[in-house]
Amino acid sequence: MMLTNIRRLILCGVLLSSGAVSLAHADTVPVLVIHGGAGVIRKGMTPEREKTVRAALKEALEAGYKLLQEGKPATDAVEASVQVLEDNPEFNAGRGAVFTHSGQNEMDAAIMDGATLRVGAVAGVKHVKNPIALARAVMDHSPHVFLIGDGAEEFAKTQGIELVDASWFRTERRWQQLQEALKKDRLKQEKDPDTHHGTVGAVALDRDGHLAAATSTGGLTDKLWGRVGDSPIPGAGTYANEGCAMSGTGWGEYYIRTVAAHEICMRVTMMGQPLDQAAEQVINKEIPHLGGDGGAILVDAKGNIAMPFNTDGMYRAWIGRDGVTHVAILKDDVR
C-alpha cells in the first residue's frame, strides 16, 4: 500500500516536471482521434469505397466529439466513436469483422479510463452486437476486468447488452478474404503482404483533462484456436493513464510481446519522452525490428497527437486543439 503511494507520488512528480500532465483541468480543450485500422489499403480501394470510408470516419469522429463538447467524459466519447465504427461493415469490428480459420466471427474489445486506471475487456465474443459496449459494462458493472467467450455473453444478458445472430457480422468481402487466406499455410507465421488490419479505436482528452482509450476488433483473418490479439489486452493494444492514451492496430502478437501501449505511455509519463518520439520508437522501430507491423493513435494530457504507422496506410480522423476535423488514409494524405 505504502509502495503504491510512493509510486504514485513519483509518477505525479515526473508527470508534472515533464509537462505531460498539467494541473489546469476543467477548461481543457478536448481532443479526439480515431482509427479504422492500418494495413494494405491501396489494393482493392475504389473511389466509392474511399468515399464511404471517409464518411464513416467523419461520422464516428463527430459522434464522440459532440460528447466531449458537451463536457462528457473521455470514456463516453471513445465508446461512442467506436460503436459507430463497429456498426459500419467497412471495418474489422462488430459488423464486418474478419473470419476465423473455422469460419466464425470472434470479437475482442477493451476500454480504459486514464484518470482511474479502470479497464473493461472482452474476448472471443460471437453474438454481441457492440463488443465495446460490453467492455464498458465489464468496467462499470462487474467486479472483474476481462471476460471471455460464453461467460462474457452470459454477463451481457444481465446488462441488457444487445445480442444478435452470428449472421449479423458476416460480410461477403470478409468471407472472400478468408477463402484467400485458407489457400496459404497459416501455421508458417510468415508476414502476409496482403494483411488488412481493420481494427477500430479511439483516444480522447476531455474538458476535465482526463484521457481514455478504446479498441474493438475481429482480430486477424484465419486466426486459430481461440486466438486473442492485442486489442483487448490492457497495455498491449489499449491503454490510458493520467498522461497518455493509445489504441493500436496491427499484427497483435507483436503488440503483446512489446506491451506496446503501456511501453509508450510509460516512456511519456515516467521518462518525460515526447509523445511522438515514444510512439515512433515502439511502433515504427521496435515492432518492425521484431518482424511485426501496424500503427497506433495516441494523445497526451496536453492534447498532443501522434499517429505513427509503418503500413501502406491507416484509416484515421481527428479533431485536435484547433477544433478542425481531419480525415486521412495514406501517409501524406491529410484533408
Ligand code: ASP
Ligand atoms: N491488432 C489486431 C489483432 O491482432 C488486428 C488489427 O489491428 O487489425 O487482433
